[in-house]
Structure formats: C-alpha cells, structure tokens
Amino acid sequence: QVQLQQSGAELVKPGSSVKISCKASGYTFTSYDMHWIKQQPGNGLEWIGWIYPGNGNTKYNQKFNGKATLTADKSSSTAYMQLSSLTSEDSAVYFCARHSGGLDYWGQGVMVTVSS
C-alpha cells in the first residue's frame, strides 16, 4: 500500500535552516510528482511546489522562491524539502503529498517550530 512517512518534529532557531524528509513506499517513486504543502496553526493550506523524482524537475510557488528547495533521492525513494532563513512565519506543519489525478496520498505532516 502507498505510504508517505515524514520525518519528526523540528524546533529550530530563527535564521537557521531545516531539511525535512518524506519517504515513499508502495509505488514507483520516480513516476509521480511529489507536492509540498504548508499549514500554519489554525489556518488553511498553502501550496509550496512539486518535484518530479524521475528527472528532478521542480515547480515552485513564487512566494517560496529562495525559501524552499525541493530535492529527491531515487535510491532511497525519499523526497526532501529544505527551508532556509527561518522566521516565525515559517512555523507550520508541512505535508508531502503524491499527485495522481489529485493529491491522493499525504504524509502525516511535520511540525516545524521556529523559536529562539
């Protein structure tokens, strides 16, 4: 069965970077886009971008240019998102989600807290 297992919660300092992971199983990792979505506490959903692990192609929401960097490791079927120059506005839950028609499988989410 398809599963997306994300890494654990992160507590990070302002100005630093964090890299979160999303390990895929149960399907051919290189054949589907992987999307990333941000959800701030009590708020709605914001699309960050996608990566196609088959060739590494990416597409970003311009709002996250310079903030988020998406990569994928085919050998471990793992997608990554690095967030840089963190501020309190980056405190949120971050989801990965596979795209097939729609975002049909989601990870459990990673809570990132930016605090000194």
Place this chain on the structure above:
Amino acid sequence: DIVMTQGVLPNPVPSGESASITCRSSKSLVYKDGKTYLNWFLQRPGQSPQLLTYWMSTRASGVSDRFSGSGSGTYFTLKISRVRAEDAGVYYCQQVREYPLTFGSGTKLEIK
C-alpha cells in the same frame, strides 16, 4: 493568483441530512482539454487532508458515493448525502488550473 472563496455551512448539520459546500474561483478552471481542474479535500481534526474528488466530479479511490462534486467554470459544489459523524471536519477546494495552485480557506462541517 486565482482566489478560491468558500461558503459557510449552517452548522451543525443533523445526521442523515444532506450538506452542500460551495466554492467560487476568481477565474474559470476549465482547461482547453475540457476538464475542470478543481479538487475537494476533507481534513478531519488532527489528520492530513484526504482527497475526495478531482477534475471537479471524479471521486477518488475508496471515497463513498455519498460525496459528489459538480459545478460550472467558476462555481462549484460538493454535496454530501446522508451525513455521518465521520464526515465532520474542514473541507477545502483547490484549483489546479494554473500556478500557483491555490486552496480555499476551508468550510467547517459539524454533525449533530
């Protein structure tokens, strides 16, 4: 960016009744291939969102036929028939017609 505006439900909805959730887009979501690029999700408390429908009216795998999506180019409805306690949560529409992909702000459904 395409703005997605969702309606409010007169909560709570009695179990067994129907509920209709509305979503309006600031631009037509119909693409030249004839498909309407509108998705619906349900996020239950403490859980990740779950895909309900895509291309406006195609139900995702394993989704109950109590959920049905419909609409035009800019106005959309998700109808839930015979609501159950498990349908409670926040419903989001999402446009995938153009970048950046955008979501509505969510519509909360409470069940009585």
